[in-house]
Amino acid sequence: MIFIETTEYTLDGAKQELPGFDEKYVNIVDYILKITDEIWEKRAIWVIYDTYENDVIIHIGAGQIHGIESVVSGTIKTLSAFPDRKMGGEAVIWSKDDENTFFSSHRIASTATNLGATNFGEATGKKVFFRTIADCMIRENRIYEEWLVRDNLSLIQQLGFDPVEMAKQVQLQPQPQPQLQTQTQMQSQGKIQHGNEASGLIFSLFEKVWKSRDFEKLSNYYTPASIIHAICNNDLQSHELGTYLKNLLACFPDFQLEIQRITCNEKSDEIEVAARWKLIGTHTGDGFFSPASGKQIVMPGISHYIIKGGKIAEEWMVFDGFDVLCQIHSNEQNQQHNFSTNDTTNSALNNKKTTLAFINELNNAANDQKTIIDILKKYISTNITLEITKPFEKISGIKGFADDFWLPLLHAFPDLKNEPYILIGGHYENREYVSFTGNFVATWEKDWLGIPATNQPTWLRYSTTFLFEKNKIINAWYFFDVLDVMRQAGFSFFPSKGVQHVPPAPTTGDGIKASFTDKKEGQITLDLTNTMLNALGDYDKKTLESMGQTRFWDVQNMMWYGPGGIGTTRGLKGFENNHQIPFLLSFPDRGITPKKRKNYFAQIGDGNYSCDFGFPAMYGTHSGNDWLGLKATGKKITLRVVDYWRREGDRLVENWVMIDMVDILEQLGIDVFELLKKAKSTSTSTANKN
DSSP states (O other), rough: OEEEOOOOOOOTSSSSTTTTTTTTSSHHHHHHHHHIIIIIOOOEEEEHHEEEEEEEEEEETEEEEEHHHHHHHHHHHHHHHHTTEEEEEEEEEEEEOOOEEEEEEEEEEEEEEEOOOOTTSOOOOOEEEEEEEEEEEETTTTTEEEEEOHHHHHHHHHHOHHHHHHHHHOOOOOOOOOOOOOOOHHHHSBSSSSSSSSHHHHHHIIIIIIITTGGGGGGGEEEEEEEEEEETTEEEEHHHHHHHHHHHHHTHHHHHHEEEEEEEEOOOEEEEEEEEEEEEEEEOOOTTOOOOOOOOOEEEEEEEEEETTEEEEEEEEEOOHHHHHHTTTTTOOHHHHHHHHHHHHHHHHHHHHHHHHHHHHTTEEEEEEEHHHHHHHHHHHEEEEESSTTTTEEHHHHHHIIIIIIIHHHHOOTOEEEEEEEEEEHHHHHHEEEEEEEEEEEEESSSTTTOOOOEEEEEEEEEEEEEEEETTTEEEEEEEOOHHHHHHOOOOOOOOBBBOOOOOOTSSOOOOEEEEOOHHHHHHHHHHHHHHHHTTTTOOSSSSGGGGGGTTTTTTTEEEEOOOTOOOOEHHHHHHIIIIHHHHHOTTTEEEOTTTTTTTEEEETTTEEEEEEEEEEEEEOOOSSGGGGGOOOOOEEEEEEEEEEEEETTEEEEEEEOOHHHHHHOOOOOOOOHHHHHHHHHHHHHHHOO
């Protein structure tokens, strides 16, 4: 139970024997600090596979999670929600338990901005601070058991959510009946039974003050100047601690306390102590967690101390107050919140069904203005705004939708049928979206956008995103692959490194999400997608490996379906060689446009599919050669982009990408329709000569 070490280790400090560890770690403190930096700061998710056992056990609150994939999934989700999270390592208290086993207790103060969805709701954009302590057992470079305690109560409050209402929605997994160890069992686990003065002080604090509720004795353990950092950013002076503990422990009149481990690191002028404890009691009293519920509660905690002159100078007390609230309110239902949650789920499904009905009616409609307008009135707002990739300009209103977009399309392609192969829906920043992609399939009978008709079957690859409000479409964005339409008409103006063809539907045929999907699966897909996108920002302008994309993709089998002019690639290497490298060389400063509270941007996770749409989504300066065979122009541009991804397990396997290539080329000073005119003129002249 009690472990004492007298050697001080630091990051890149003194060398320590670490049997079976990677040589880059010089001591156990160095190991903990470096893997934390690699995983969380550098976003090197794959390090988890090198530093955790496959069957690792993680103790979180009153429950447990098992297996390395749970660690990976949780990390991806947290990084997606807080992509700028900074991990301020405050202390690592360590011990060597036997020849090959090490222990660490790592206290972390995190700062972050909530830029992605959490379990509690959509991104809030709020900056937060929260403290975590992680106790780890490590053997031969791998963590095989971890006790994680985070101040989630403070986190939820800072995000602006009601912790009690959130707790009522959490469905706790059944856990074994908690049992405390006997004093004999606990003492037999420590390699030092009696400890030193510091360990004796902490053990006595729990035994003679906490268990006995004798708070008058606190002055025997703390100095008048002591500071206690409690949860919810509540810094107490020593004379305030008695009231705090009294209020906390009053909730559990029959509580029992298990002191699981005390670890001491003796330094030249102070002693650092980590103490892990677990409180079990019946919630029959009022206090910190009022009102009483009668529920049996398990509350694990970890405390860190700095001891000087035989007394506690500073303390960090961390326990998960939100987990306690979840236990208190388990099996309760907040009717208003439940209706809201179900309304969110139902509205997404209703919007998808509405979209499919809209597609079906247009597919079966007569090609006259009255019929089309009658259908449009049924599904879209009278004030709809329609934005389409170049050469279209913004279109407003139902009549504009019919006369300036849909009827000219039908004139060129009279038997047009809309055949989507991916259709997903969801909420982003409290807005309701449906996004879908596929092909308009038709016989091309009349010229369209000045591109000559072929009188042949044609596939107009497209993407559409609808913004819904009160079951009506109020905004619509359409992407068309105009360069590929030109290709099908026999005109190609740019050398493509990828294969030019009409991309296929998902290989699994499951892209139309027309029924209820598991919200958690959608979030997992979106979290993986966002972590992958965030990693693209880690590019050091030297090596592709700096982005660590092997963590996210099925490296051998991934398919990337790019737009006309770029084409399709297979495998990560194929993607890198045929698109990523030429693009990065030409636009080395590429970045993401600001998107918060902009309705022209949305992200959706729906089952095993996700979507990221922006009109525009990116920017860059054309300062390098080779992309599309073009020489650098030095021009600054924006990029309208929409991506769809399909996930299998923890890997992305297919990616459909639409880019407004005509718009990019126009910004670079290239008019593709002028090129088309010249090509048509040349073709006509040649035909006349023949």
